[in-house]
Amino acid sequence: MKRILSSIVLSAIAATSAMAGGEKQVEGLKYYLPKTAVRMQVLVEKTSTEPGQLADYSELYFKKPGATAAQTSYRIVGVSFQAEGRPDTDKQFTVAVDKKHSVLSVDCDANGTLRAINTKAPMSTKPKQYRQDKKQAPLNPRDYMSQDILTAANLPKMAQLVAQEIYDIRDSRNQLSRGEADNMPKDGEQLRLMYKHLDLQERALMQLFTGTTTVDTTETVMTFVPERADKHKLLFRFSKRFGLTTADDFSGEPYYVDIEDEGVFAKIPEEASMADKQKDDFVLGVNLPGKIRLNVVDAKGSSIGSFETEAAQFGKVELLNGALFGRKFTSHIVLDPTTGSIVELKTEPLE
Numbered sequence: 001m002k003r004i005l006s007s008i009v010l011s012a013i014a015a016t017s018a019m020a021g022g023e024k025q026v027e028g029l030k031y032y033l034p035k036t037a038v039r040m041q042v043l044v045e046k047t048s049t050e051p052g053q054l055a056d057y058s059e060l061y062f063k064k065p066g067a068t069a070a071q072t073s074y075r076i077v078g079v080s081f082q083a084e085g086r087p088d089t090d091k092q093f094t095v096a097v098d099k100k101h102s103v104l105s106v107d108c109d110a111n112g113t114l115r116a117i118n119t120k121a122p123m124s125t126k127p128k129q130y131r132q133d134k135k136q137a138p139l140n141p142r143d144y145m146s147q148d149i150l151t152a153a154n155l156p157k158m159a160q161l162v163a164q165e166i167y168d169i170r171d172s173r174n175q176l177s178r179g180e181a182d183n184m185p186k187d188g189e190q191l192r193l194m195y196k197h198l199d200l201q202e203r204a205l206m207q208l209f210t211g212t213t214t215v216d217t218t219e220t221v222m223t224f225v226p227e228r229a230d231k232h233k234l235l236f237r238f239s240k241r242f243g244l245t246t247a248d249d250f251s252g253e254p255y256y257v258d259i260e261d262e263g264v265f266a267k268i269p270e271e272a273s274m275a276d277k278q279k280d281d282f283v284l285g286v287n288l289p290g291k292i293r294l295n296v297v298d299a300k301g302s303s304i305g306s307f308e309t310e311a312a313q314f315g316k317v318e319l320l321n322g323a324l325f326g327r328k329f330t331s332h333i334v335l336d337p338t339t340g341s342i343v344e345l346k347t348e349p350l351e
Contacts, residue, residue, distance in 0.1 A: 028097040029106050031114035033287050033340040034085030036311035037225045038294065039127060040235075043078035044220060044243050049213045057159035058209035067211040074243035077217065079296060079305030082127055084223070085338040087111045088312065093285035096322055100281065102330035102350065109337060117284075117325070119332040130219035138212065139204040162205055169202045220244050226259050226292060226311055233257050235296065255304070257296050264291040265315050269345045271331075275323035283319035284333075287340030290314030312339045 049071040052058075058066030087109075095117060097103050107116035115121035142150070146165065152158035175181040176194060185191040222236065237245045237252030245252040265288045289310035296305045324331040327350065334344040 028094045028103070028282075029108075030092060030094050030112070031106070031108055032087040032089065032112045033091035033093070033285060033312065033317070034113050034337060035088035035091075035225060035313050036289065036309065036339055037084050037086050037223050038307065038309070039082045039084050039221060039223050040296070040305075041078075041080045041082075041127075041130065042076060042220045042222070042236075042244060043130060044218055044238075045075050045077045046072065046216045046218065046243065047074075047213060048072050048216075049211050052208045052211045054155065054159045054162060054208040055211060057156070057163070061159065061163035062209060064210075066209045073240055074238070075240065076238060076304055081294070081305065081307035081309075083309040083311070083338045085113060085312075085336075085340070086225075087113050088340075091285065091287075091317060091340075094282065095284070096282040096325070100327065101322065101325045102327075103325050113337060114335055114340075115337055116334045117332070118330065119334060121334050121337070124337060127221075130217075132217055138214070139200065139207065141204045141208050144201045144204045159209075162208055166202055166205050169198050169205075173198050224257070225313070226257075226294065227313060228261065230257075230259050233259065238298075254299050255296060256299075257294055260293040260295070261314055262291040262293060265289070266310060266339070266341045268318055268320075269342055271345045271347045272320050272324065272342075274329065274347055275321035275326065278321065278323035278326060278328070280322035280326060282322040284322060284324070286318050286320060286335060286342055287312045288315045288318050289336075289339035289341050290316075310339045310341065312341075315339075315341075 049067050051067045051069060055066035055068045058064060093114075095103055095106050095114070102118075104118055106114070107119070107121050108114055146161070149158060149161045149165065152161055172181065173195065176184070176191065176198075185194055224233070224235065226233075233256060234247050235255050235257050236247055237249055237254050239245055239252035242251055247254075268286075268288065289312045292309060292311050292314050294307045294309070295303050297303050324333075324347065329347050329349045331348070332344070332346045333342060335341065336343050
């Protein structure tokens, strides 16, 4: 289970919460505040070219060279980001559960990160996975060869016959466009189908000269935790010949993430001040995350993607008065699982 809803009874085990200003013994449930990580999805396009059977004759018949050796190249075609939370073991607190406090339920992640008190946190959304478009089956040139081409005695003769067939196809297309074909189509749909068939024939036969090119796009996911000390951090390396490589593989060019602290903090809701004048045995730790901007750049400083987010480790911890769950009123609180900030705080008087 991704989340565990813990119904806390008054006989909860004793736990210790390390807080600013010393340690206090508090009966209740331990929890963590999150540290913000960044999940980066990199789309890499791989282009593979296989030489055609008649590549050596491409220059002769079509005035352009054909690929004579297999070639593979890579390029980055997309970068996307998503913030996610992970437990910060340096920020452990305790939700007090005793007769003095109106804490009826605590909602935590399976990893112990606090999500809600006295209510249920919304379900987390899973990151979308990249799905490549369905590919069409590759064309087979033999399906479009005449009997003469199939029975050609040698490659030079085959090249001559295939080239002549391609020029005949182009001539047929021109005649159709000028309305001079012997068998003109009766309507627009029939004309479209004839054009489509001629195009397929030409593309299939031209593969014998130019080669076959296939394009595949794959997704690589990497996760990192931005820190204040990381102003210009090496993320990965990339090679046009080998694709995405690790940071210590020098066959690729380096890519960095520049981290800018914008110095803007989240704020505590006004409802939290209702308990300020009351004394209480415990306080509730929440995060006031700071806003940061990430920019992924190559060795020359050219950006391939940027991302703005709030990050817990670039903010500070705020200690709420435990009287929010006291005898005079109770509260329903929901925290952001990524940053540990307050998403919702509702306070109700107790009769």
